[in-house]
Amino acid sequence: MIAQLALNGLITGMVIALPAVALTLIFSILKFPNFAIGGMLTAGAYLTWVFNTLAGLPLIAAAAAAALAFSAIMVTSDRLVFRPLRDRGPITLLVASMGLSFILENVCRLFFGNLARNFDIPISRPYRVADLRINPEQITTAVVTLLAMLAVYLILRHTALGRAMRAVADNPSLAAARGIDRDRTILWTWVLAATLTALAGVLIGMDRAIDPMMGWSYIITIFAAAILGGLGSPVGAVLGALAVGLVQEMSILVIEPQYRQAVSFVAIALLLLFRPQGLLGQVRIAR
Amino acid sequence: MTRQAAPRAAPTLTAPLEARDLRVGYGAGDILKGVGFSVRPGEIFTVVGPNGSGKSTLIKSVAGLVPIREGALHLFGQDITGVPANRRVDAGLAYVPQEHNVFRNMTVGENLKLATEFLSASRVATHTQRDKVLAMFPDVAERLPLLAGNLSGGQRQMLAFACALMSSPDVLLLDEPSAGLSPKFVQEIFAAVQTVRESGVTIFMIEQNVAAALPFSDVALVLVAGEVRLVTPADRLLAEHDLHRLYLGEAA
Numbered sequence: 001m002i003a004q005l006a007l008n009g010l011i012t013g014m015v016i017a018l019p020a021v022a023l024t025l026i027f028s029i030l031k032f033p034n035f036a037i038g039g040m041l042t043a044g045a046y047l048t049w050v051f052n053t054l055a056g057l058p059l060i061a062a063a064a065a066a067a068l069a070f071s072a073i074m075v076t077s078d079r080l081v082f083r084p085l086r087d088r089g090p091i092t093l094l095v096a097s098m099g100l101s102f103i104l105e106n107v108c109r110l111f112f113g114n115l116a117r118n119f120d121i122p123i124s125r126p127y128r129v130a131d132l133r134i135n136p137e138q139i140t141t142a143v144v145t146l147l148a149m150l151a152v153y154l155i156l157r158h159t160a161l162g163r164a165m166r167a168v169a170d171n172p173s174l175a176a177a178r179g180i181d182r183d184r185t186i187l188w189t190w191v192l193a194a195t196l197t198a199l200a201g202v203l204i205g206m207d208r209a210i211d212p213m214m215g216w217s218y219i220i221t222i223f224a225a226a227i228l229g230g231l232g233s234p235v236g237a238v239l240g241a242l243a244v245g246l247v248q249e250m251s252i253l254v255i256e257p258q259y260r261q262a263v264s265f266v267a268i269a270l271l272l273l274f275r276p277q278g279l280l281g282q283v284r285i286a287r
Numbered sequence: 288m289t290r291q292a293a294p295r296a297a298p299t300l301t302a303p304l305e306a307r308d309l310r311v312g313y314g315a316g317d318i319l320k321g322v323g324f325s326v327r328p329g330e331i332f333t334v335v336g337p338n339g340s341g342k343s344t345l346i347k348s349v350a351g352l353v354p355i356r357e358g359a360l361h362l363f364g365q366d367i368t369g370v371p372a373n374r375r376v377d378a379g380l381a382y383v384p385q386e387h388n389v390f391r392n393m394t395v396g397e398n399l400k401l402a403t404e405f406l407s408a409s410r411v412a413t414h415t416q417r418d419k420v421l422a423m424f425p426d427v428a429e430r431l432p433l434l435a436g437n438l439s440g441g442q443r444q445m446l447a448f449a450c451a452l453m454s455s456p457d458v459l460l461l462d463e464p465s466a467g468l469s470p471k472f473v474q475e476i477f478a479a480v481q482t483v484r485e486s487g488v489t490i491f492m493i494e495q496n497v498a499a500a501l502p503f504s505d506v507a508l509v510l511v512a513g514e515v516r517l518v519t520p521a522d523r524l525l526a527e528h529d530l531h532r533l534y535l536g537e538a539a
Contacts, residue, residue, distance in 0.1 A: 163393070163401050170390050173352050176372035177382040178450070179405040 004132055005249045011138045013225075013245025014145035015207070016218065018200035020225035020237040021152060022193035028169035028232040029189045030082065032093035037197060037222055038215030039104030044070050044198025045205040045214060046108045046117075053120045062119075063202045067195040074194040075187055083183075101215070109212040116209035119202075137206045148199055149238060152192070156234065161188050169232065221248070224264050228271060230281020239279055243267070301364040303328050303458050303489040304349070304380075309358035311341075311348040317356065318344045320513040326458070326491055326506075331484055333500050333521060334493040336510035337534045342493040343385075345510065346462050349491065350382035351375045362458065377407045381456035385463045388447035391436030395427060395446055398435050402450035416455050423482060424449045441472035448479060452488075459483060461492035465499055477503040501525065509533050 019037050026034045047070050051062035081100050085092050126133045156162035164185045167175040172182060204214060225244045229236025244264045251263035272278070304326040311319040318341045326332040336342050347353040349360065351372030360368045362378050370378065389398050399417070421428035426442055427449045435446060444464065451459060464480065465473040473496065481503055484490050494500035501507060504521035509530075516533050517524075524530070 160404050163397065163404065166392060167390050167401055170392050171387050173372070174384060174387060174390065176352065177350060177376065177384065178402055179373045179376040179454070180401075181373050181405070 002250075002253070005252060006246065007132055007134070007138075009246035009249030010242060011141050011245070012249060013242035014141055015200055015203050016221055016225050016245055017145060017238045017241035018148060018196045018203075019218070019222045020229070020241045021149070021234050022196040023222055023226045024229065024232055024234055024237040025165070025189055026193050027226070029165060029186060030086075030093070032090040032097065033223070033231070034097045034193075035094060035219070036077075036097040036100040036104065038219035039101030040070075040074065040194065040197040040215070041201045041204065041218060041222075042108055042210075042212060042215035043073070043104040043201070044194070045201030045210045046112060048198065048202045049112075049117050049119060049205065049210050053117075056120075059119055059121055059202070059206075063199065066202070067198045070198045071191040071194040074190045078186065078190050105212050105215060112212075114212060116211040117205075118209055119205055121206065135207075137203075140206065141203045144199060144203060148196060152196070152234060155192070161185070165189060220261060221264065224268050228268055228278055230278025233278070233280040236278055236280030243279075302326055302361070303363055304332075304491055305361045306349070307359045307361075309345070309348060309360065310356045311344055311353055312356065313344075313353070318513050319348065321358070322510070322513070322515055323358075324508055324515065324518065326489055329484065329487060329489055330505045331480065331490045331492070331503060331521075332506045332508065333504035334491075334508045334510050335495075335497045335500070335524075335530075336493075336516075338495075340510045341513040342495075342510055343462065346382075346460055346491070346493050350380070350460050352382075373405070376454055376456075377409075379457035380460065381451035381454050381458070382460040383444075383447045383451045383462060383464065385466050389435040389438070389443050389450070391434070393435055394431065395433050395435050395438070396431040398446060398450055399427075399431075399453060402453035406454055416453065419486075420449050420452045423452070423479070441468050441475070444468065444472070444476060445479070448476075448483075452483065456488060458489045458491060461490065461494075463493060463495055465494065465496045473499050497525075497530065 019041055022040075023034055023037050026032070044066060047066035048059070048062045051057045051065045052059055055062070057065060077100055081096050082093060085096055124136045126135045128134075156165065164175070164180045165188070167178065167180055168182055168185045175185075176182060201214070204218065208214070221244055225241035226237045227240070228243060229238070229240030244267075247267050248260040248264050251260045255263065302325045305324070307323045309319050309322040310317045322341075322345060324332070334342050334345060344353060348355050351367075351370060355368050358368070359366060362375075362380055365378065367375055367378055367380070372382075390401065393401070424445050427446050430438065430442070435443065438446060461480065464476045468476060477499065480490060480492070492500070501521045501524060507519055507521040507524045508515060509517040509524070511534060517528065519528070
């Protein structure tokens with residue numbers, strides 16, 4: 001029982017890790033908490049559904065096509081929504097991102113209605129390993145998330161884009177003085193964030209169903225994971241996501257399942273009381 | 288970036304750096320109220336002035352980090368007034384900020400790499416340039432794998448210098464190179480500035496520490512309340528003028 005819950009918790013955490021990393025990347029480079037992450041998740045899932053069921057692509061190809069299309073949508077959204085407000089401070093951008101979330105969500109509702117949709121994939125029975133029940137979707141989730149995290153890590157550590165992103169995150173004006181084009185770095189950050197979020201939307205859609213509200217049921221958990229890890233730290237966001245996933249699932253042992261979101265809040269409140277900068281965040285000294 | 292900019296009033300000869308009537312500000316009013324100067328090739332040109340005189344705004348506007356509202360800025364005769372900061376480096380203008388002048392979350396090696404990674408091919412440091420820079424700053428060369436955030440203030444200043452030089456600039460902008468450093472390091476920094484100048488780089492710096500900077504400078508510009516009060520050979524500034532009276536606003 002405990003092992004099963006731990007397994008489920010880790011898988012939940014892995015799904016959350018994708019948008020949590022996206023959130024933390026956007027936060028470190030654009031300096032605002034992006035509430036559109038929920039709507040992005042929903043839109044990514046619906047786009048994949050369109051490519052999968054309407055265009056008839058296999059799910060992997062549909063997810064790839066959706067990631068591309070959604071990157072283009074988010075780059076355009078940035079041009080239209082965030083770029084004109086870029087230097088207006090985090091609160092303005094936060095409110096704008098809420099607005100964008102509503103737009104994304106309601107465009108999905110407009111086209112596809114409120115009914116839940118499912119991907120065109122065969123229903124498969126879970127494997128049994130020892131006493132554990134493992135769904136094929138859980139294996140897919142684990143593989144996809146690990147590959148995505150590895151890719152993000154390699155990009156951030158070992159590519160010119162990664163260095164540009166870390167430079168802009170740390171010190172935008174010094175980055176400019178070193179010849180780094182901030183707008184281009186931001187564009188690629190959105191591509192990365194859109195891809196990660198769309199992937200998470202697909203994984204969640206495989207696990208449950210796709211509906212216009214799916215983003216909302218994850219947004220708090222995603223924020224919790226990113227904050228827990230210390231906003232701005234991708235590795236922290238992954239750890240935070242795994243911790244939130246584990247705590248939520250394990251809490252079923254002691255309380256009713258419908259309260260599990262509350263448990264992660266309590267955990268966060270406690271952690272932030274003792275470590276305000278989050279797990280891996282840097283201490284910020286206000287000047 | 289057009290090569291032959293500003294057909295009217297060609298800049299005198301081709302001064303490495305020339306400003307005409309710069310007006311720069313953040314909010315309503317202007318902080319710089321029409322600043323002009325011309326820096327000659329190979330010179331160390333130092334701007335001094337009291338706190339709040341606009342020195343910092345001046346160097347940031349030259350680096351491209353604060354937009355110029357009116358006036359013109361030329362680099363070797365080329366109009367760079369509206370060129371964004373990240374493309375001024377390509378034009379040959381390198382900038383060393385006063386603080387937060389290295390990427391603290393990266394290693395010293397990564398900082399050096401990043402200094403040229405995003406520049407156009409003509410600026411990308413050759414290995415000889417890298418070797419030259421590292422030879423000039425042995426302290427930096429010894430610490431390539433260290434995180435830049437763990438360096439001391441003086442070492443960070445040296446690293447920032449080295450990064451700026453990696454792009455083989457024609458003009459180097461220094462924002463208070465001596466700020467926050469111990470007297471011993473101040474001497475070292477200015478010695479380094481002089482070495483850089485001897486390699487043919489023109490230097491434009493602002494400095495609060497007048498006494499330390501003047502012996503190393505060729506020309507001094509006194510900036511008070513956003514206006515140029517005086518431009519003079521550096522060695523004559525203290526001999527012939529009363530800095531306090533200049534700062535207080537009396538005519539030279």
